[in-house]
Amino acid sequence: MTTQFTARRSVLLGLAATGAGVAAACTPGSSNGGGSQTTSSEPVSTDIAALGDITLTVWDQNTDEGIDAATEQLNEQFMQKYPNVRVERVSRSFDDLKTTLRLALSGDDAPDVVQANQGYPDMGAFVEAALLQPVDPWDELYGWTQRYPADLLSLNRFSEDGRKWREGNLYGVSATGEIVGLYYNKRLLQQAGLAAPATMEEFQAALPVVAAAGLLPIQYGDADKSPGIHVFGALLSATAGEQAAGDLVSGSGGAWTDPDVVASATTLQEWATREYLPDGHNGVAEDDAVARFAGGEGVFLFNGTWQLATLAGAMGADVGFVALAGVDGKPETLGGVGLAWALTARTANANAAAAYVDFVTNAAAGQVLVDTGNLPVVFPDGYQAQSGTLAGDVATSWEGVSRNGGLVPYLDYATPTFYDTLTGAVQQLTGGQATPEQFTRTLQDDYAAFQQDR
Template sequence: MLQTVRMHLSAATRRRALAATATAAMALSISCAGSASAADLPVWDDYSYEGQVAVIETLVKNFEAAHPDVDVQRTQRTFDDLALTLKLAVSAGDGPVVTKVNQGAKDMGAMAKEGLLLPLDPYIQKYGWTERQSDSILARDRWTKDGKFGTGETYGISSLGEIVGLYYNEKVLKDAGVSLPLKTFEDFLEACDKVKAAGATPIAMGTAKQHLALHLLAGISQAHIDASKRSELDDLIYGRGGSWQTPGNVESAALLQKWAEEGYYFDGFQGISGDDAVQLFIAGQAAFLTSGTWYFGDMKANPDIHFMAIPAPKGVEHPLSVGGVDPAWAITALAKDQATKDLAGSYIDYMVSPEAAVEWAKAGYLPSTKLPDDANIDMTPLLKEGVAIWKSLNANDAIGHYPDWSSPTMLKTIDDNMPLLLSGRDTPEAFIGKLQADYAAYLASK
């Protein structure tokens, strides 16, 4: 559901807010470029979960306090709503100046190619963003004019790091006789079997909305790839060639289908949304959930819940974990003059600043920008686990990819055909074959 948040301050209110926050504002590393006169700044973002909304509203208020002549007009959308409407709105001339945009060919790639997004490289240099985030992370926002992914100009930068990993409920597992920690993928499979035998649900799943099944499929498949052998996956996602029809993808699809047939998911999971499945998991109704760190804020409600990377099978030393960063902040072509572009760049700079990273971490989320060394944050156990995993993945070049980035239509192809796989109407080979056909068509179109 679309929720538009208009944040207007009267002149008097602004003066009081500025006076009250002057000291704090001086500490914020926010450039005032482009704010010499009153300006509206239309912004779209996908921060729709309760914990995320609280953070982004705080950050917007901070930015406005430091820019008293700027009126941030924030529109909140879900991830799916943003993907559905953003390109059309910018093309029509009534969309945002600053927006979140999903990386990959369908969204950022298409918009960059059509000139609907502006390169951020001048602001990367101006604000020193390469000192806050690694080049391998920024590469996920790069596109050439002829549509090559992972190279060329940079069209976005993100606020949050993302890891698609394995949430687990320690109490549910111990009640089923499962010993922790789980060290290998074989341990994970055995734990699922024990939970099922104990009469509980092993894996939280809902496929009516969102993408839990996609995350489970990709998470399992990529956990079987050692970081030293990641080039084939990189080529696939960046549109340089390769094939979906690998033994690992077929075997992962077969495992998901087997679990569906044998009752390892919620009863009626095909009619349950992903968000509802998450809430059932938080309520203790399943042992495992494969999803991302963006749920950290919600998971705080249950202290029995922990987070780990999907464990690798024996012989894989540094397994890949699906993830990277959340949809990126970008400037659209609706920034027509230099003052507007600079104001947009200043807004994004604050959204990826160390100060913003501290606010996210305080709320239990994993920031993509490095936290200041002197940050005094009482991290939740989940965030500590996430930070440790993020550090290890970066050190071992083991951050994998979202598979839907591989073509403009891949997310729809997966979503349309996943129900057929999980209901047994498609074989694993047929399901993966459809993904390969989509990818081959995309390569041919280039």
Template sequence: MVVILGGSLAAACAAPGSGNAQPTAPASSASSLSAAPTCGTAPVTLKGYFETGFPLPKALTTEFTKQHPNVTWDIREDQFAVITQNAPRVLADDPPDLMRLPQVSELVKNNLLKNLDEYAKVYGWDQWPASQLEQMRLAPGGAVRGEGSLYAMGLNFSMTGVFYNKKLAEQIGMTAPPETLADLDAALAKAKEAGLAPIAQFNGGATGGLAFPLQNLMASYGPSAPINDWIFQKPGASIDTPSNLQATQHLQKWIKAGYFWKDVNAVDYATMMSRFIGGDGVFMFDGDWESGNLDKQLAGDIGFFLMPPAQAGGKRAAMSAPLTFGIGANAKNADCAAEFLDWVATDTQARTIGVQVGGSHPMGPADGPMPPVAAGTVTESTLAAGAQIAQDNGAMDFIANATGAIYAKSWTPNLQKLVAGEQTPEGLLKSVQSDYQSQVKGG
């Protein structure tokens, strides 16, 4: 007993964390490569750590093995929330060759992820549209995102906007997607008059879904670059700007007009989907990860458009994020994992799987091969939206991703208060900005 007690007390003397293996700092970058690394021909088993409930990674790994028979996979899966909690420990302890990543700033700060710059150079990833990789670049130390070295890669990138129920839209006389914010407002008012629920949205529990329409409104009223700067934690960035205030006031107008369900503060994501699919709600702010699902459940009845700008002819912007995967700093088969990531973005078969199974636009060169998509489907319109966003350079990360805790601890409670009339638009932005500052500083 004395020994055990002594042992635990001895452990208690050092500062927490000092006993952990700390991967050596910038040495975790791939050593200078002269040619693109491959998986070779000798048998190799890649260790994967993926997210439960998303079939895309497994479909891709299966196809990869078919094309490279020497590569086999040892895959474990967890819920995204579990991955978020365990990421640092798993990467420090038993680094996977390929892993679904949560917000990466903390991981880079602790040198847990492989720097992919060398791979980007030899595979030519740096020739792709820059906005695709922007969100996965981090300045030294991991403090600022959006610039610096590449630490993750996407399997594809998602696109958000507004889904609408075509039958209900017909009922209120909407024949074409709105061109301006005023058009959208008019359609919402008509839906309300017709006794329909204008907007299907979730805002319950720890996930405030009103952040979707809010960020879209922000991009309608102002440029998207300052919003990205804020999300990327660029010094001096603020969410409390005049155009964002207009956007928040507009959201409050929608709330007061009764455009959201009365119980929106108790609706979770799954409930929103089942109600919208059941015909409750004309519009829904959501992402193209639902395209395949909606095409299957309500074939031909659902349309998609990008949030219209406040001024006619203005640029469009959308929340768009890569489905991020990374390589552990001390992964055994980093080169083979890198080849896989390159293959996902460039191989015709892999890109087809990316669209058909994942429902989102593949990564890779702007002129990369695209699989045929049935006309009139939601998938067709979300892919087209992706092309327009690339043209308008309007891709934004999600305001919920600015820090690890900003969504659950700041956006969500403040948006729920806004719904209940316990928060003002001014107060909301001020409160989020002050939470952001204290979280960026570290607590």
């Protein structure tokens, strides 16, 4: 049995598989992007050969096995298509990218294309500082607004001053879709006499059973900080529901001290105190935790679909994946699109940079992503994910979350400082240095300060 996806079936994936690659030229600001201006003096064009020999410097955070392989392949293919362009790739971990990108963007030798994280902390701050330029002027040529659903594309939109997220100019295009879900070791689950959970309630009930069987329930390492966002976010999404959790992130309702947030924090702390998490987890790197899970240490692992290729390669048929159903009876979890491929304000090669963004996000790139074990936003026509495989589980979970309105934006999008606040607070929570009430008050104080400044 197979789960089949075409470019028409999924709400989130159902995109027109064709792009407008017409070699044309127009003046900046003439696209359907609301009169956005480029920061470059050259006319908008797809005639990359006319640029002569150039070097395009591209910064990405595609360090995981599958997406790294895809990026290397796509860069080679891009240079074959445009032999006058040499791609100079700089690849950094997500956390390294967060700490170094702003300095790089503001320097004299800024890269041409970067991957920018959505939300206020990164993309919003870069837009406010005029470090990125809108890609709307190239939309007429490449057709991004026709290819992507408006709700997904809105994750890469900001007002020109960087103060209003999900509206205004388009500042990037994403290649991959992603959700945070629950990986599980099928062999160890069978050893514990359990079936794979489908809901957060079933997962919670499985934890003491796994522990009683002498197995580590949840593999986890938070030295890199971002895993804390993922595990707490997945728990909050299922506990509060997509609507309430999404309202918190977007600032359209609720408070970070609401009962569901406190309940989620209480549960996460209990996982630590009941030793459902490994000892010393705050000092364990994410890659090490993933490797330990792949080696049979831990029955469950909360992580993103970006680990598909790594875990499928290491575990084969022994690993499964599910987006847990939450309080609303449907799969609800963190997710959306991968980091946006964006054009820097200081690039001297804007047309080549826009061509690169289109090349690594179009339908043909989707096939490369599938072939390397990744989850593309645009699936190739007729794509089939084999049932019972990790790829099939991921594709089915992605469709289930997206079709039923279960996607919650990443929690760190909430304010410019929320990433540091939340990641530090999660470490204190699971380390026993803060109560759930103190944890939620810390989050609310950050959010309130952001709102007051606006």
